[in-house]
Amino acid sequence: MTRIISSLSEISAQYDALFVDLWGCVHNGVHALPGAVSALQAYRAGGGKVVLVTNSPRPRAGVTKQLVHFGVPDDAWDTIATSGDSARSAMFRGVVGQKVWHIGYPGDERFFEPIGVVRDPVDVASVPLDEAEGIVCTGPRDPMADPSVMRPEFLLAKQRGLKLLCANPDIVVDRGDVREWCAGALAALYTEMGGESLYFGKPHPPIYDLARRRLAELGPQVADDRILAIGDGVLTDIAGAMGEDIDSLFISGGLAAEETKTIDQPDANALSGYLEKEKSSPTYTIGHLR
Incomplete structure (x- = not known):
């Protein structure tokens, strides 16, 4: 059973490093969340390391x-690990071939810029389906359109046996109120x-x-039982922490605010029902990171 806490400082002394989700925890896609920024600044001031894992x-x-x-200040974090960096490394190792059909937002072409950490990278070119x-999928062309609009093209891709490299496993995000x-x-x-x-x-x-490699670059190795993962996605942040056998802090006021009836803090019964439905077991829960 998850333990509901009122602030990060209640438990932070147990951990030497945090793996912190960004969207829905530190910012809302429009601006920084002041309480979260202050909590991370205080944690770092006490000697903790903050890896933003996005x-x-x-x-x-x-x-x-x-x-x-x-508006997220640089004294609120130490380093960053992105899905994009991990996916780009795989792409330049050739996991989906050299000629790829790209699905993404305008401007996502930067995903194909050369990367220096892969030895003997393959030459990747964006081509028609x-x-x-x-x-290579970095996102939908239109984030407001139902994903089903891709069915005709995906049917052809499946018939041709193409693998899809997903650079962002998130299903949805909230940009402000959208x-x-x-x-x-x-x-x-x-x-x-x-x-x-x-x-x-x-x-x-x-x-x-x-994330562990980026953390190791900051100093002494941190044991897994001294790392706390923080995020608002039970299918991503919390499931990932459970899979890695590290403790987690669920931010219920993000993606699941409605389901957990979170305004300042979650309703205990609603939270319990939601976690049971999702088969998720975060170590701790808080309404908003603070």
């Missing part, structure tokens, strides 16, 4: 610029249709391997 398809440098835009050896579809929704549809999707963000192991 399912953003952007490379680390791109997320850093985005944090500045949202009928020429492709694989698919809910948008993410790449994970398209990957889930492709899998449902019989295609093969490859994931590199939460809750899948590759991004946690990257």
Whole structure:
């Protein structure tokens, strides 16, 4: 049974490092969340390390610029591990071939910029679907359109046996008060249709391997039982933490605010019912990171 807490400081002394989700926890897609920023600043001031672990398809440098835009100060975090970096490494190792059909937002072409951490990277080119050896999905073309609009193209891709590399396993995010579809929704549809999707963000192991490497760059190795994962997605952040056997703090006021009846803090009965339905067992729960 999850333990409801009122602040990060209640439990922070038990952990030397945090793996912190961004969207819905530290910012809402429009601006920084002041309580979360203050909590992370205080944690770092006490000697803790903060690794921002995000399912953003952007490379680390791109997320850093985005944090500045949202008003998240650089003293609230130490380093960043992105789904995009993990997925780009796989792409340049050739996991979906050299000629790929790209599905994504305008501007996502930066995903194909050279990466320096892969030895002997393959030359990857973006091509039309009928020429492709694989698919790279960084997001839907229109985040407000139902993913089912992709069925005709996905049917052809499946028939050709193309693998889909998903750079962001999130199904939805809330940009302010507006809910948008993410790449994970398209990957889930492709899998449902019989295609093969490859994931590199939460809750899948590759991004946690990257997060641990980024954490190790900061100093002494931190044992898993001294790491706390924080996030608002039970299917991504909490499922990933459970799979990695690390403790977790569920932010109920994010994606599941309605289901958990969270305003300031979750309703205990609603929270219990929601977690039971989702078969999720976070170590702790709080309404909002603070």
